[in-house]
Amino acid sequence: MTFDLTPEQDQLRDAVRALGRRYGHGYFVEKAKAGEHTTELWAEAGRLGYLGVNIPTEYGGGGGGITELAIVCEELAAAGCPLLLLVVSPAIAATVLSRHGTEEQRKRHLPGLADGSQKIVFAITEPEAGSNFHRLGTVARRDGDGWLLNGRKCYISGVDEAGHVLVVARTEDSSTGKLKPALFLVPTDAAGLTRSKLDMEIVSPENQFLLYLDDVRLPADALLGESLDAGLPALFAGLNPERITVAAMGAGTGRYAIERASEYTATRKVWGGRSIGSHQGVSHPLAHAAVQVELARLMIQKAATRYDAGRDLEAGVAGNMAKYAAGEAAALAVDTAVQVLGGAGMTTEYGVATLLGAVRAGRIAPVSREMILNFVAQHVLGQDKSY
Ligand SMILES: Cc1cc2nc3c(=O)[nH]c(=O)nc-3n(C[C@H](O)[C@H](O)[C@H](O)COP(=O)(O)OP(=O)(O)OC[C@H]3O[C@@H](n4cnc5c(N)ncnc54)[C@H](O)[C@@H]3O)c2cc1C
Numbered sequence: 149m150t151f152d153l154t155p156e157q158d159q160l161r162d163a164v165r166a167l168g169r170r171y172g173h174g175y176f177v178e179k180a181k182a183g184e185h186t187t188e189l190w191a192e193a194g195r196l197g198y199l200g201v202n203i204p205t206e207y208g209g210g211g212g213g214i215t216e217l218a219i220v221c222e223e224l225a226a227a228g229c230p231l232l233l234l235v236v237s238p239a240i241a242a243t244v245l246s247r248h249g250t251e252e253q254r255k256r257h258l259p260g261l262a263d264g265s266q267k268i269v270f271a272i273t274e275p276e277a278g279s280n281f282h283r284l285g286t287v288a289r290r291d292g293d294g295w296l297l298n299g300r301k302c303y304i305s306g307v308d309e310a311g312h313v314l315v316v317a318r319t320e321d322s323s324t325g326k327l328k329p330a331l332f333l334v335p336t337d338a339a340g341l342t343r344s345k346l347d348m349e350i351v352s353p354e355n356q357f358l359l360y361l362d363d364v365r366l367p368a369d370a371l372l373g374e375s376l377d378a379g380l381p382a383l384f385a386g387l388n389p390e391r392i393t394v395a396a397m398g399a400g401t402g403r404y405a406i407e408r409a410s411e412y413t414a415t416r417k418v419w420g421g422r423s424i425g426s427h428q429g430v431s432h433p434l435a436h437a438a439v440q441v442e443l444a445r446l447m448i449q450k451a452a453t454r455y456d457a458g459r460d461l462e463a464g465v466a467g468n469m470a471k472y473a474a475g476e477a478a479a480l481a482v483d484t485a486v487q488v489l490g491g492a493g494m495t496t497e498y499g500v501a502t503l504l505g506a507v508r509a510g511r512i513a514p515v516s517r518e519m520i521l522n523f524v525a526q527h528v529l530g531q532d533k534s535y
Pocket residue numbers: 236269270271272273274277278279280302303304305306350356509512513514515516517518519522535
């Protein structure tokens with residue numbers, strides 16, 4: 149067992165950290181408040197190969213695994229740039245395409261995802277179904293050789309920045325008559341696909357949308373994979389990378405907040421010559437948050453190592469636990485940082501309260517803490533389901 153990164157992973161971490169620090173949280177907030185995207189950072193990360201670290205080399209990627217992508221997510225977040233679309237495009241969409249796309253789909257989409265010139269976002273959540281994906285109401289019906297999609301999706305991130313949306317719909321299985329999930333690559337400019345931006349209380353350059361699919365006509369090759377049978381495994385293929393990278397983003401955000409706070413409390417003096425950090429009422433909450441973040445990082449490392457070793461089931465348990473732990477640790481770290489900075493904690497300038505909305509959302513999305521506890525209760529503790 150080793151807790152060390154390989155020399156190549158160490159280099160990747162240092163290089164991504166340096167890139168993130170060149171942009172920093174000030175850049176992230178400025179873009180968010182101007183209603184703009186982090187286009188420059190995304191493009192540079194793409195050029196340097198960081199967005200495609202987990203994509204196979206034959207499609208222009210780095211040939212690494214989720215361990216490498218988690219390093220990218222964590223280090224950018226630790227520099228104050230938690231980019232949610234890393235979770236959606238390189239983690240979910242690229243994995244689903246690499247594992248279950250047709251050769252033609254891989255050739256068409258993966259090189260653009262690898263160099264950052266293209267983004268594919270992911271749409272599963274629906275207003276009526278919510279956490280209950282068995283109730284999905286978006287339906288795909290055969291239309292000649294192609295497909296006709298109808299339905300609604302909500303909270304879909306980054307649609308305004310993406311060329312395609314990977315839409316989870318249901319199709320009728322001709323042998324059983326039952327509806328089963330299938331994934332479709334829908335161009336964001338497809339006729340019949342409209343969107344409206346949601347007002348979210350999150351300081352972020354990435355936006356969430358309601359999507360309306362009204363008779364969206366798609367060619368046969370918009371169906372992800374060789375056949376309808378690819379749908380369910382493709383859907384599951386995205387889950388572990390999603391959990392692990394969103395956890396890494398949370399851990400990085402936690403590190404960022406604790407670093408900002410520690411710098412401040414080590415130098416701020418309001419009682420004579422001692423820093424406020426010398427008071428345990430200030431330093432212990434920070435130290436406690438640092439312990440929680442570090443524990444979450446350990447679980448992320450375990451989940452990523454198991455995933456990259458092809459041990460998907462074990463990675464599922466560890467990935468869910470990592471996501472839970474990192475979501476809680478990030479929220480605790482940011483809240484604690486705001487508190488120990490006093491009034492400065494609530495200013496934009498000190499750059500910690502700007503993360504409150506994002507870390508709060510991290511306990512809800514992409515999977516809520518309660519649904520993870522349900523997973524652990526059922527699959528680890530053997531409890532019955534109440535729903
Ligand atoms: C910032 C942000 C970005 C997002 N981006 C995307 C995206 O790109 N693509 C996408 O498809 N979705 C996205 N989502 C949606 C996100 O995945 C959902 O919000 C999340 O899965 C919860 O679903 P819901 O909001 O419908 O909550 P609901 O299902 O309505 O749940 C409400 C509350 O009840 C709890 N609850 C529900 N069922 C149970 C149960 N059986 N046991 C215990 N508790 C339960 C939940 O945990 C939650 O706390 C995003 C959401 C946010 C906030």
